[in-house]
Amino acid sequence: MAQGAVRLGGRTIWSDVDLLVEEGEFVAILGPNGAGKSTLLNVLLGLEPLAAGSVSVLGGPAGASNERIGYLPQRRVFDSATRVRGVDLVRLGLDGRRWGVPLPCAGRFSARSRAASERVWKAIERVGGESYAKRPIGECSGGEQQRLLIAQALVREPRMLILDEPLDGLDLPNQAAVAALVQRVCRAEGVTVLLVAHDVNPLLPYLDRVLYLAGGRAAMGSVGEVITSETLSSLYGAPIEVLHTSDGRLVVVGQPEAPHQHGPRHVLR
């Protein structure tokens, strides 16, 4: 994307954003609430038009190659009223948009249907979800649900994964496990990963680069280049200090509220 800008409801969310992601890279998109991170993903998926600039995804216009993109929307919670099995949900990622009904017992007669269910199980194995995929999704824990949803995004064997806050609402061990899982997919199969996150720390061991959105602008580079007192201060237009803890974690302090955001929230802990 070059010089991209987006306007929503007459308000410019961000402008002059340049984003270049190499194939097989693991890039995190960071920033405060309301900075337009999810909007950026919508632009890449062709769901939201750019007001200025240009964007190309997997060698074509945005939205043209969504078949080859695995997308995980912002955390969807399935409560116990959702009487749908995990495996059926993963299957929707494969053929949910096709019209018609699958015939009952098709697996016994049609090779294509057998192949489809093999792909579904392969995706479930990749996230280690075999033991709970046949339970109703509402009865799975948050971490199990998120792994199944990642399987759903992986089931088409995409060239690119676009994950919107996949770590949100998970406890720390699950955050680490999901981050490691995403990195494994990225490294082992050369899948490009764009991941929106609030907290960079669970991702630190795995990231190639970050894009930091704040104050309507963006900065891109390695973690060491972007998450510094200087870069963030200039993005926010206010003094920001980045502290390094002894175990290598990053703490951002002094960060003002982003414009139009709803309440105080620490972006980086």
Add this chain to the structure above:
Amino acid sequence: MNPRLTFDVPSDVHQLLSYPFMVNALEAASVVAVMAAVVGWFMVLRGETFAGHTLSMMSFPGAAAAALAGLPLAAGYFAFCALGAVIIAGAAELGGAARQAQRSAVIGAVGAGALAAGYLLLSLYGGVLESLESLLFGSILGVTRGEVLTLALVALGVMAFLAVVARPLFFASVDGPLARASRVPVRALAVAFLLVLGLAVAATVQITGVLLVFALLVAPAGIARELTPRIGVSLALSVLIGLLIAWVGLGLSYFTNYSPGFFSTTLAIVLFALARAARSLPVR
């Protein structure tokens, strides 16, 4: 000869089938039960039970308006239920971002408006509507061959529509955000489903009565979904339960002269309660 329940099943069934009006009623109920079970399954999945109930209320002014205009009651049912679906869908579309929060308020308004309009139309009509009671609570009498045929055609159309959209509709219902990103026409499907729900409700009302559509529209799907999370099994169970509820309701109504809606609804509620209780048991 007065109907007498002998508790000898073959002879009871023989009694039932010896009257053409009972054969018509059973055929109509079976057709409606199958259709309502399938449409209701998607309705419960989408959390649109309230909309379904409200659409059934639209058939009350529908019947009154048809009586006033000298048309068959069924015409009024279908026209007004479809109108209700259009209003609910239209309000949801116009509402924009706040539409989810406002949706139940809009549906409530449609329901209240339906009852008020029905009452007014009934007063204007002046005469006695064939039987207000059987309109509200269902009746086994007076289903004609023509009506059975109409119901069968409606059911066929509804099922054909669902067969075409089943998978994307399921996708949009359980996982809207991803379905939208996958270019499933989520909003068009929502509107189309409401319209089809309106047609299905208008047909169901003719068996269960306006107030008791729960028995055929909600309960079978609710029970089946409690019993299994498997999609195909749950749909098939829903249909079987719907048929059971319809047949038992009609049968008991024949032998007792009380409304079939009462028996169907009672059986449906008992089964629903049992299914919920069964699921909450800790047995795997």
